[in-house]
Amino acid sequence: MVAVLAAALATAVPGVAHAAAAPSNDDFDSPAAVAALPFTAQEDTSAATEAADDPAWCEGDAASGTVWFRYTATQDGLLRATTTGSDHRTVLSATTGARGHLQPVADGCDYGTDATITFRATAGTTYSFQVSGIETPGGALSFALDAIAPAANDAFADAEPVTALPFTRQPDLSLASAEAGEPESTCVDDEAQPSVWYSLPAADAARSLTARAEGTAAAVTVYSGNSLAELTQVACDRNSLDPVAFGAAAGTRYAVRVTAAHRSYGPTELELAEAPPLDPYVYVSPTSASVFDNVGFSASSWKAIDRPLGGTWDFGDGKTAPVGTDTVYHRYAADGVYPATLHATSPDGRTATIATPVTVTTHDVGIAKFVVPTAARQGESKPVSVDVTNTRYAETVTVVLSKQSADSWTEVGRLTLQVPARATGKVRFPFSYTFAPEDALAGKVAFRAEARLQYPVEDAFTADNAAISIATTVKPPATRIAAV
Structure with missing residues (x-):
């Protein structure tokens, strides 16, 4: 009676704090038993404690305060446990075995407010579920456990038909498994990853399609064939922003397999669609060329599914070349406007034709003859002539005459004339030069002649547009000897 009275008085004294009792399932040895499925529980875990031997393989040192649930599976199949609805972040894990010898369950770890x-559970096996708090020991916990059905399209034979394009799905790969005999994929590192299947029915005409997978270790692989044993890979994509394109032949059925990590951070997404039209860009340089130019042709595309481009370059003069990753060069033999055309093909068989006219116009004049005096005296004026040839178009030509002064050239004359196009013959540009004292001081002078076309016309072959003379010997002026 004294003890009871003391306890009553203790609870009646105001201002005295009393620690909350730990949950009844606070320890591994006293779990909440799950007798039947589906099972749900709500409890306050704010006073949960942590045992020294609580396993930390899932959460490491981030968790604190644990409660336990235990279930013995009555049949083989999928089990799903969740803490969705809790008011705090949790760590949820599943183990098998006895205390001190607990073993993690594959795919049995997650954390967050909706861990x-x-x-996959085995009939007769007992599973222990540990729930811990993150950053806070606990709070209002919601725990649920249930048996769930596997994905409807988990097996190749149960593939979901793709009835229309575009086609998008977010399969739950946690409900899937790796079927025995599944074919390999060059985009999948671990063939034991779970997968689901989709079926592309045979079409009446050939078409180009795209496939893309997004998610943790997600991959989509397209196969041709009618049975699991005879599937042949056609294309694959692994967690990419750019889809992969593939050509679907008429009358051929295709199977699409989506794989992902057992525990995926975020959803896995599949996208199937008609491939967009091939849209390459063409670069031709220069587009205004001459017969002396090697014109460069290159083509590519901003879309990864279009590369590498194949096909043919038609230069418009009867010559062709294959399209490659490198620039292709071509020289035209005569002036004219040539309808250069790219006939492009993508790896999956889409085609496009792009025409780029190339204008070939060759302006070309040359200095055929440059005549300067062999000798002169200071103060003498002597003729200098420059003969210019032109065989293509009538041109306005300016000849600039310069003399060498120390390390530079100084202009001493300029003359502009019309030079008609002639198969033979030339036009002479006549100059007269008066030899200066500095020429006599140096004892010689060299001349340079340069033929220029009127802007914006440019000479296509400038190697013969300039000439330098042999130096003219220059003597002092003649002096008169007085008679005695």
């Missing part, structure tokens, strides 16, 4: 694990 969820899905794994």
Whole structure:
């Protein structure tokens, strides 16, 4: 009676704090038993404690305060446990075995305000579920456990038909498994990853399609064939922003397999669609060329599914070349406007034709003859002539005459004339030069002649547009000897 009275008085004294009792399922040895599925529970875990031997393989040192649930599977199949609805972040894990010898369950770890694990259970096996708090020991916890059905399209034989394009799905790969005999994929590192299947029915005409997979370790692989044993890979994509394109032949059925990591951070997404038209860009340089130019032709595309481009370059003069990753060069033999055309092909068989006219116009004049005096005296004026040839178009030509002064050239004359196009013959540009004292001081002078076309016309072959003379010998002026 004294003890009871003391306890009553203790609870009646105001201002005295009393620690909340730990949950009844606070320890591994006293779990909340799950008798039947589906099972749900709500409890306050704010006073949950942590045992020294609580396993930390899932959460490491981030968790604190644990409660336990235990279930013995009555049949083989998928189990899903979740803490969705809790008011705090949790760590949820599943183990098998006795205390001190607990073993993690594959795919049996997750954390967050909606921690969820899905794994394959074996009939007769007992599973222990540990729930911990993150950053806070606990709070209002919601725990649920249920048996769930596998993905409807988990097996190749149960593939979901793709009835229309574009086609998008977010399969739950936690409900899937790796079927025995599944074909390999060059985009999948671990063939034991779970997968789901989709079926592309045979079409009446050939077409180009795209496939893309997004998610943790997600991959989509397209196969041709009618049975699991005879599937042949056609294309694949692994967690890419750019889809992969593939050509679908008429009358051929295709199977699409989506794989992902057992525990995926975020959803796995599949996209199938008609491939967009091939849209390459063409670069031709120069587009205004001459017969002396090597014109460069290159083509590519901003879309990854279009590359590498194949096909043919038609230069418009009867010559062709294959399209490649490098620039192709071509020289035209005569002036004219040539309808250069790219006939492009993508790896999956889409085609496009792009025409780029190339104008070939060759302006070309040359200095055929440059005549300067062999000798002169200071003060003498002597003729200098420059003969210019032109065989293509009538041109306005300016000849600039310069003399060498120390390390530079100084202009001493300029003359502009019309030079008609002639198969033979030339036009002479006549100059007269008066030899200066500095020429006599140096004892010689060299001349340079340069033929220029009127802007914006440019000479296509400038190697013969300039000439330098042999130096003219220059003597002092003649002096008169007085008679005695």
